[in-house]
Amino acid sequence: MTYLTMMPNETSTQRPRLALFDLDHTLLPLDSDYEWGEFTIRIGWCERDDFGRRNQAFFDDYLAGRLDVHDYVRFATEAARRAGPQQAAAAHARFMREVIEPAIRPQALALLQRHRQAGDTLLLVTATNEFVTGPIAQRLEMHELIAVQLQRDAQGWITGEIDGVPSMREGKVRRVQAWLAARGLGWQDVDSTFYSDSFNDVPLLERVDQPVATNPDARLRALAQERGWPVLDLFTEQP
Template sequence: MTHTLNDQRPRLALFDLDHTLLPLDSDYEWGQFTARKGLVHSESFAQRNAEFFAQYRAGTLDLNEYVQFATEAVRKLGPQASHAARECFMAEVITPAILPQALDLIAKHRDAGDTLVIVTATNEFVTGPIAQALGITHLLAVNLERDASGWYTGRIAGTPTSREGKVTRMTQWLTERGWDWDSVHTTFYSDSSNDLALLEQANVAIATNPDDFLRQQAQQRGWAILDLFPQA
């Protein structure tokens, strides 16, 4: 991957996670996993999980309501059992879904000296070990509020990394490092029309395994289209 010599700004490669670097939705799959393992009431939970996923795809999801729902098993199990379940989830569901083409894309940006950042609307509990498995240090995910004991309450802490909130959180992340949008060059990969705000903000927008609406938008706006996972 080559860079133009006349632009010496720090270069950032920003990635959505679900259906972008992974050919699945980790939030949805975590819910299905907890239902299969009997960690929640399986039938009703799985149905509600599917309903929330459809709302996300349609851009109508109430994220606060969903996070309360999605963290049910974690809150009920407590830290030790939750972390054990998450290790099993990683081994059974996520690791097999980390495919060579995604790792190659990450490696190209890493080898070019770019700073890599995952910006995802999935919560920090689910995505922390996924980012680690992908070798990406910087993760902006939905942060979860903790109670006095240090465990999750089921509520969101701060601005969620969803829709326009991804731009807000990235702006905060840049400011913490003494940067702003003009002082860096950003490339953003995403599959979802929910991410239009950050795609519009980035210097380079790459619609990756895009949903139908985002594919249409990319064609109209002249954005690159990358079908990393043809079956995604």
Template sequence: MRLALFDLDHTLLPLDSDHAWGQFTVELGWRDAETHTRANDAFYEQYKAGTLDIHEYIRFSVAPLAEHGVDKSNAAHRRFMDQVIRPAIRPVAVELVRRHQAAGDQVVIVTATNEFVTRPIAAAFGVSELIAIDLERDPQGNPTGAIWGTPSFREGKVARVEQWLASRGLSWADVEHSSFYSDSLNDLPLLEKVTEPVATNPDPRLSAIATERGWRILNLFE
């Protein structure tokens, strides 16, 4: 097997879908603009700094879904896709994914954003395999605010890829070649695991590490 793994936010997308969804809920009137924006921005800065408590952030980010229910949330997300995400998808990113697919690579998006936000985005890229943060849900299907299983965040991305392989009766030993595209230092554990790490639109700290180690640097949106 040949694996092509992709981070999503600021890698395939020129924005952070989780942060953008939070701002979209403000526009819907689901959250007080000043309070939510301040907290959302603070969490985003913590993510970039590598200090984010992912469990605390998930409780914050999925609260509107529980309050408004599955049907209303899904309808809102369809509007989010049309108004925010699809206009942001760049042909160059789609072409990169298609190139790996045409080469016979198994393409998987591996993201620290939750599956509610990202599954429709993965589908828009034509990618059926998604490893994202799974949300614990109540009997009605509403998120409880907790994470189900291992969060696909930092070292958890490596664990989740290993779980994904194991579910197919495979391990890293069965992977002939693996690449991982990411912009963030948070993804260093998985970048170090694959055959070909690609620092994609990298933040300054990842760019410095990639340069030092001789990793490929891809500025996809320039």
């Protein structure tokens, strides 16, 4: 496929290569957080009118770069918290079958595989919470995940609060930097690439060695063209 010629890590380097990927609208042609909310309506966990309206409002706030992530995570995890761990796990398995699996595109899998074959370390860096994204990362065979971490109660179940720095906007830079530091590395020690669709991810795109605007929103596409960043329209070719 022609898009594979846009792989940025073809240049030789002695530094280990780190390939970072956003998830929603980058590797998946949907927003997994928003779709989880819609799924909870379909299975009867949430009421359509009020929940659907609030879910859309939060999504619009995210696109506009004004999302209060703490308020959103409380809202987005409420139905699963009420259901409890067993019912929530069963519902998520159904969500994977009915929503996520049909959305996985061969173009995205091929991009990931190309980086694996090149010997790169792959890291999924998403602003969506770990409850939603953990199984998706496993399905994509991405063993390193940075997501919004959720606080747990004494029984080990999620509380609706965020644990630590949320992986959103500048928080993605901080979380990746902490991931590197835990391995005795800094930015200067790796050849880093980041694929993202979202203008919200400009802080991390600016921090890596090789930013790739992937299925970019209008603002990111304009910025990428201005700065000469590669633009990868991953889902132009249909499966």
